[in-house]
Amino acid sequence: MKDNLEKCQLAAIAAVEAYNRPGRSFRTAQFLVMIVIAWTALFHAVYYRRNVKPWYKKNGRFERIDGDPKHWDLAECVKRFYGANHPAERKNIEFLIGLRNKIEHRHLPELDPSLYGECQASLLNLEELLVHTFGSKYALQEQLAVSLQFSTVVPPEKKKAARALAVSNARSVKEYVETFRGNLPSTVLSSMKYSYNVYLVPKVANRQSAADASVEFVKVDEASEEELLRLERLNVLIREKKIPIANLELLKPGDVVTRINASAPFIVSQNAHSDAWRYYKVRPKTGAKKPEQCDTAFCVYDEAHKDYLYTQAWVSRCIEAFSRAETFRQITSREPKLQDDF
Structure with a gap:
């Protein structure tokens, strides 16, 4: 078990090092490989702690490869650990497993800007389970630091990302990301356990005791009403418009309705589609003063x-x-009407 915990820590640190290394090439792919190893090692340690051997069985006997037991892969560990439960943490791991499989033989650095949230959430979820199960002495926070940023300007690569993803070898990856996110319930999609998204706010130390750290993380559930109001105002001031992954294949409302009707059992009209974007609050009302304030995972102005x-x-x-x-x-x-009725 001790070896598994050490392997988990080393792999997690290697994942962060790969992601934070200056340069754009291949960072997400390297992070995915190492974070999957870290999660797998952690789950194996958890099972060994429970006196459960995380090994595959065949015909009632443990399988072996070159004499060594065949350990459960991460997907099997997740399946057994969570059972019938599907929290945001599980969805985050499943997303990264699928993405790792998709990009294993592809070079797609253009994906990096849009996947930061899931990568960061996975790292935080891993440390939380590690500390909760084995104690604070295994925490990674003392070995890691907030990555340094050279510029406050949004890099042009973010704007070019969608165009670069138009190449044929990226389409299946793009479709995987869109489909996975699109099928998540809103509670999971907005959860910090699934995707961790924050704003970097300049902090000025006005007293000596506050000068030790230039970055401060505020827990929303512990903040006062005044603090929450201040943070919300800051968010409005610095909010960055996210660039959707597939902005080369954006659809008009009529095309959306056509595609929905091609798959859904009930008839969906233009009015029903309008009801949907209002219900899920993916865009402002017609005539809004700030029409660009959309949920850009689903809609852009x-x-x-x-x-x-x-x-x-x-x-x-x-x-x-x-x-x-x-x-x-x-x-x-309104009452739904089946397609076959017409």
Whole structure:
């Protein structure tokens, strides 16, 4: 068990080192390989602590490879650890496993800007389980530091990312990311356990005791109402518009409705689609003073044409929602009608 914990720590530190290393090439891919190793080692340690051998069995006997037991891979560990439960932490791991499998033989540095949240959440979730199960002496915080930033300017690579992903060898990865995110319930998608997204706010030390750290993490559930109001105002001031992964394949409302009707069992009209974006709050109301304030995982404002375009992730979300009669009623306040009836 001790060897597994050491392996977990070393792999996690290597993952952070790979991600934080200056330069753009291959950082997410390297992070994924090492964080999967870290999670696998941690789960093995957890099972050994429970006196459970995390080994595969075949015909009632433990399988072996070159004389050594065949250990459970990460997917099997997750399946057995969480059972029938599907918290945001589990979805985060499953997302990264699938993504690791997708990009294992591809070179796609363009994905890095859009995947930071899931990568950061995975690291924090790993340390939380590590400390909760084995004690604070295994915490990684003393061995890690907040990565240094050279500039406050949004790098042009973020804006080029979607265009670069138009190449053929990136399409399956892009579709995987969009589909996975689009099928998540809103509670998971917005959870910090699934994707950790924060704002860097300049901090000025006005007393000696506050000068030891230039970055401060504030727990929302422990903050006062005044502090929450101040943070919300800061968020509004510095909020960065996220660039969706597939902005070369954004869809007009009519195209969205067509795709939904091609898969959903119930008839979805333009009005039903409008009800959906209002229900899920993916964009402002028509005529809003700030039309660009959208949930850009699902929708973006087209400044040139003064209208809204939608992502494939939004199509997936709508198909899932409109495929259930109860959800259809919640969104539209109308009774759904089957496609076959017309």
